[in-house]
Structures are given as structure tokens and as C-alpha cells.
Amino acid sequence: MILTIASHTFREAIRKKTLHVLIGLGVLILIVSPLIPTTDEPDARIKITLVAFFQVVMLLCIIGVIFLSATSLPHEIEDRTIYGILSKPVSRLKIVAGKIAGFALLSALLLMILSLLNMATIQRIASKLPEEYKGILKARKEFKASQFSIKGDPHHTREGILWIAGGRTGIASWSFSDLCKKSENKSSFEIELNLKIESGKGFIDTVPLVIGTENALSGRCKTEVLSAKVDKPLPVKLDAEIVQEGGAINVTIFPIHLADYVGVRHDSATVFSIQKGFVSNYAKAIVITFLKFLLIVTIAVMGSTYLSAPVSIVSALVVFLCGHILEFIRDFSLLMQHQNVHSHDLPAVLKKPNIFLVYMDYLMKKPLEWLSFILPDFKRFDSLKFLLKGINIPPETLGFSLGYTAIYAGSCLCISAIIFKKREFF
């Protein structure tokens, strides 16, 4: 029964011009995106194609799907075609579930068509790239450091960053335990260092560093000198033999010159095991994006069980927008509750007791707090960051997105069914 309504909803939606316009626009953007002028980096075109797909095209599609799903039930009620279904032996829960399933099917179709085109574009661009720039087409597994320490003395500490000066006065050291066991693919590893650099000589672009890698168990080690660039991650190749011997891997760095400084933190060094599997990683990203579509469709249909078509569209769009700025909403409510939190960021006038803020605090703090907990967190579905960094999407992220969508969409479905069951059709 749900499938019957779902296929009917799908069939109705694909005959609407909204969908044709959406696909047309999406295809146009995907075709044009590789032609946009970019930086000189060879993989910039791939990145811009990915960003165009996951941010621009997907945003367009989500807005389109919101329009379709938020208006379907209200239009049926307005046209009274709903009488035909309600007078048949179909429960109202199944009608709502069928509608959601229909639009989920539509979203899947949209994603499939556009992602295939996007993938084809990426592969075409990648085929022209030199081998060393094809890193973005790999899915790297990320390993965080288990320990971080400074041997010697840090020069100074500022905003949580430890600064070490050159000439072995201080050495930053990260330890990665059991890389060998945790990694499925032992053939290739790399370290990515995200460092802050400064120099006493004035403004500089690069700082030469001594980078050492050592297996704590076998004692096998390697030392090399590399230049770190300002605001650029520094990739360092890690020999597979060092990892495969088992035991912890220690990574140490220090600047060569006395006048140079390097700013480090616990998360400044990350080890990646490099695997081929961009396609499967991309597929995971599409699955996560589909879950995002499913969630917003459920919310839009839920609104449409009670609201009129225009109000339903606006409310779904507002929820979608707020779902992306939850941190701001949460932060804003905190700001109003405790004005001393983040006070260093506030203008001086706000640090003084302000009667307007006191009233605002009184009126808004609880609603904002609750709002931030009730609204869906769409930031959890951001899979683009993984693709841009070439990081394998961890199964936990996929699992979490699945669980979150199941619980949230399930709750929305229950609420929709209750509202729709109570609804009268005049």
C-alpha cells in the first residue's frame, strides 16, 4: 500500500516541470563548473566540481524537493483528490509514509542522475592530471595521534598553540599507536602536518623543518628536511616498512634555524593510510546526502499534514536553514544567558549590564535553547569535507548519519501520522 502511494507520488512528481527545470539547471552547473577560473593547483578543478555539486546543485535540488514535498498533500487536500484515497482501505499513516517514500525515491533518482554526471566529469578532469596530483581521488584513512609532547621547552604558548623555536631547543613529538593493526591497507602511509609558522626575520613564506619518523619497537627511523609553507598542510611520506614492523610510530619535528618558530597542537599531525577507493568514498558521500534529503522530505511532509502549501514550504525552508546554523543559535542562547561567555569577543558596551539584553535573555533563552535541540542538525551530513581532503568517510560517520536520520525521520513520521489522523476534510 505504501509502495502504491509512493510510486503514485513519484509518478506525479516526475511529470511536474519543477523537476525538469531542476535537472536541467543541475546539469548546466555541472557542465559549467569545470570551466570556472581557479588557482594554479592542478587538482583545483576537481575540487571546484565537487563543491559545485555538493553545495550548489544539491542546494538547488533540496529546495526543489522541499517545494514538491511540502505542496503535495496540501494540493491533494485542496483539489480533494485525497477523498479518493481516504475512502479506500488505506490508513492515514500509510498515506504519509507513502508520500515520504515517493519523494525519497525522487531524491534518489535526482542524486543518481546528477552524481553520475559529476563523477564522469571528475574522472575526465583527473585523467588529464599528473600522477602526483591524483591524491584527491584517493580515500585516505585517518589516524589521530595517541600522544603529544614537547621535548625540551616550548618558546611560548598563545591561544592554545605551543610555539617551538629552531635549533633543537624544543622538539614536537606525536605518537601513533598500533597503526599496523588498525590499517587494512599497509602499502602506503603519509603524515599530514598542519603547522603554524613564523620567523624572527620578518615575513617569510617557508620554514625548513627537520622531520623524523621512528618505529618505537624496532628503532628503525628516517630523518628528512622539508619546507613548511604558510597555511598549507605539509605532506610527508611514511615508509611502509616502518609501519609494518608493528609498535608505535613517533613523529618529531623542529625548525632548523634558530630564528624560525613552529606552532603545534595535539591535532597538528595526522597519519593517513592511502587507499584507492574514491568511487566508494564518493558513493558513501552520496548516501549521506540522500539521508539529508530524506530528513528534509520527512520534515516538509510533516509540515504539510497540517499547514497550507505556501506556509509549509516556508517552514520547511526555515527549518533547513536553521538546521545549518544550530551552532550559532546555541551560541546565541548561551551568549544571552551568560554574558561572560565569549566576553572577549563582545564589544565593550555589551559587557556592561544592559536592560534590553536582560529582557531579551529572559524572553529568548529557553526557546532558543529548546529550538537548537529540536531542530535537525544538517551539519552532521556534511560529506564534502571528506572528499575535498581525500579522507575515507569513516563507517561511524555513515552509521551515525543513518541512525540520526532513522530516529529523527521516525519521530517526524509518528508526529505526522498523529496530526493527519486528527485532520478533518471539509
Add this chain to the structure above:
Amino acid sequence: MDSFAVRTEGLTKVYKDFWRRKSTSALTNLNLTIERGEIFGLLGPNGSGKTTTVKLLLGLLFPTSGKSWLLGYPSGDLKTKSKIGFLPEESYLYKFLNAEEILDFYAKLFDIPKKERKRLIDVLLHDVGLYPHRKRPLHQYSKGMLRRIGLAQAIINDPELVILDEPTSGLDPIGSREMKDLILKFKRQGKTVVLCSHLLADVQDICDRIAIFNRGVVQIMGSVKELLSLKNVIEFMVKNLSGNDIQAVAAFIKDRNGDVISINHPSTTLEELFVNIIQHRS
């Protein structure tokens, strides 16, 4: 099993405004019983409560007070809905589908197997005279054709109870006659028909019993024959009588203290005349 096809007890519907204040009393204390196999007419002017009654019976509206049962089950029960056919007052159909597709969609809602659906749809399309137009999208249909396809969807599940809201609206006299014949066929098949109309001639022709509504209250209810019969008036219909014989019969009646109200040639109805002419010429 309940012997009644429809039963209501004190069914009342009061429409409320946005602030939940009572605004209109659409139906007041309806006590109704409709026997199985009967054709029952709900009559009344616009806004008298006929459609509200139908919507309450189907579970599209919820009663303010009172209860109703269809085929022994409370209104809105899914078990009942599989035995009910409903034709709304307008043909509210998905206009982007064609006749075959729409019937297939509704048949699927009854879980009718694919092979059976195909056979059933062909039979129904022949019955309502739309088989040659089965591939045309509904937005190209005339109002009468939409009414016919609406009827086909209402009886796709071979229902025990058929609720028809203004079934002849939008139909030409031929279509109207065919609809009435179909309703009589339902009765012969043992189905119960609830007919909602303000076209009195239609109701008079086919209904066994009627209820007349006004301002949400049933004013009168009973069998059509009983309600329409004039108890102290006798009507003879005689053939082949000469003018002198007619005068003699009138004199005889007067002699027996009877009042002759009129002596006329009976006339046929306009509908009979229209149907005869059109069917004869075609």
C-alpha cells in the same frame, strides 16, 4: 452481522471557527437506519447537511457527538472501507493520469492482484463506455466522462455499499438515465446504495426510501411510495374510452359523492421524450 447497512445514533456535527467557537451546526441529532439492499436517498437543498452526513459516514469528518456504523463497523474503520464505494459530488481525480492508470491506482489500494486488475479495468471501462478513451489523460475528458470514470473507481472493489453524492451532476439525459439504470442494477445485485441528490426526479425514480434534510435536521423520512401517495385521491388510467363514456364515468363518480379533480391525457416526462428521440435517431 448487523442487518443494517448504515446506522447512526444522534449524529451531530458542529463546525467551529479558528478559535474553536461554535460557528455552524451542519447536522443535528441524525438517527438513521438503512437496510441492506435498499436504495436510500438523502434529499435537501444546498447546505442542508447531506454531504456532511456522507463525510461523517466515511470518516472524512469526525462527529461532534453521536455515533455511526457502516456494515456493522464504526465509521472510518478500514475493514468497512474495503466494502464501500464512494463517488464524491465532483470527480476529484488525478488529471495527469489516463483512465486505465487511475483505475489501476485505485485497484492497487484494494490489493487486487495484477491479472485480476487488468481484467476488472477492461470490464469497468466497457461498462461506463470509456474503453475507446482509456489512453487519454483525464484532463482531456468532459465533465460527463469524468463522472463515469469516477463511478468506475467507486465500484472497482465490487462494494456492498455504494455512496453516491450527486451521481447525475454533469451528465446529459442519456448518461443520467444510464446512471439510474446502473443504480437499479446495483440493487438487483443486492448492493445497498446511498444516494445524495437535490434532483428530486432522479430520487423519485429509483429510491426505495428517502430522508429530506433542511438546515441539518431530517424533516421527514420514509418510503417514497408512502410519502408521495395522496391517501384520499384515486387515479384511473384507462385506454380506448370514448368522450361519451368519459362523461358517463364522471357522472357516475359524482353520483357516488366523489369529486372529479381532473380528467386529462397523461403526459410523458421530458426525460423520456429526450431519451426516446436520441436513442431512436442514433
